[in-house]
Amino acid sequence: MTSLGSNDALPGDAASDPRTTELARRLEVVRTRISAATAAAGREDPPGLIVVTKFHPAADVRRLAGLGVRDVGENRDQEAAAKSAELADLDVRWHFIGQLQSKKAKSVAKYAYSVQSVDRPQVIDALEKAISREKDATGRDDLECYVQVSLDEDAGAHRGGAHPLEVESLAEKIASAPGLRLAGLMAVAPLGADPEAAFERLAVISAALRANYPDASGISAGMSQDLEAAIKFGATHLRIGSDILGSRPAVG
Numbered sequence: 001m002t003s004l005g006s007n008d009a010l011p012g013d014a015a016s017d018p019r020t021t022e023l024a025r026r027l028e029v030v031r032t033r034i035s036a037a038t039a040a041a042g043r044e045d046p047p048g049l050i051v052v053t054k055f056h057p058a059a060d061v062r063r064l065a066g067l068g069v070r071d072v073g074e075n076r077d078q079e080a081a082a083k084s085a086e087l088a089d090l091d092v093r094w095h096f097i098g099q100l101q102s103k104k105a106k107s108v109a110k111y112a113y114s115v116q117s118v119d120r121p122q123v124i125d126a127l128e129k130a131i132s133r134e135k136d137a138t139g140r141d142d143l144e145c146y147v148q149v150s151l152d153e154d155a156g157a158h159r160g161g162a163h164p165l166e167v168e169s170l171a172e173k174i175a176s177a178p179g180l181r182l183a184g185l186m187a188v189a190p191l192g193a194d195p196e197a198a199f200e201r202l203a204v205i206s207a208a209l210r211a212n213y214p215d216a217s218g219i220s221a222g223m224s225q226d227l228e229a230a231i232k233f234g235a236t237h238l239r240i241g242s243d244i245l246g247s248r249p250a251v252g
């Protein structure tokens with residue numbers, strides 16, 4: 001984690017910074033894939049792009065912001081809290097996409113625009129309390145919440161998220177919590193399975209949710225490996241990490 005320290009500030013001349021050049025090139029490749037997949041799916045508008053910056057230094061987030069990125073995703077509170085504090089001057093929105101422990105809600109409420117990994121009632125209670133406190137202190141906006149739904153048919157291969165049958169009750173709990181806004185669903189395609197089949201199931205679950213909550217139309221799906229499949233099945237947000245930032249530095 002030493003690379004997350006604040007002494008890795010962006011070099012003054014971004015145009016000649018090799019890392020900025022690399023990020024710009026990778027971002028362009030991903031944006032081209034997104035455009036192609038959007039056209040192939042017969043969709044008019046491309047989904048929103050959340051660049052997942054976990055394990056990469058704050059300086060990379062600053063470079064990305066300079067390249068026009070407005071949404072970034074992080075999966076660990078400690079790392080996200082440090083980066084968002086260091087980069088408070090940037091006009092970016094922080095999306096929390098990792099397993100959230102209730103005791104971290106207070107910290108997440110300070111910087112998160114959305115929490116995409118809501119998968120149990122205790123987390124909703126904790127977020128409601130934390131957001132209410134934060135609103136009193138800073139007047140922040142409502143927190144967008146996504147129910148993370150598990151698309152694993154084999155419970156043993158679980159990659160996080162609530163069972164599809166739990167979505168309705170979690171959605172109801174979020175929708176009735178002051179300060180929280182039910183934005184939709186988030187999911188990760190199961191390992192080793194066809195992402196198209198998984199994202200098709202997600203689209204069906206989303207349609208059922210929207211029947212009761214028309215505003216909960218968000219579908220956050222699609223990562224580096226499967227963004228085309230996600231776009232085909234209606235993703236409104238993509239969460240792309242390694243294809244833009246490169247492989248993640250190993251952590252101990």
Ligand SMILES: *Cc1c(COP(=O)(O)O)cnc(C)c1O
Binds near residue numbers: 188223224239243
């Ligand atoms: C890391 C992560 C991503 C990004 O995955 P890549 O394969 O690096 O694009 C997306 N969503 C979640 C929940 C993640 O943890």
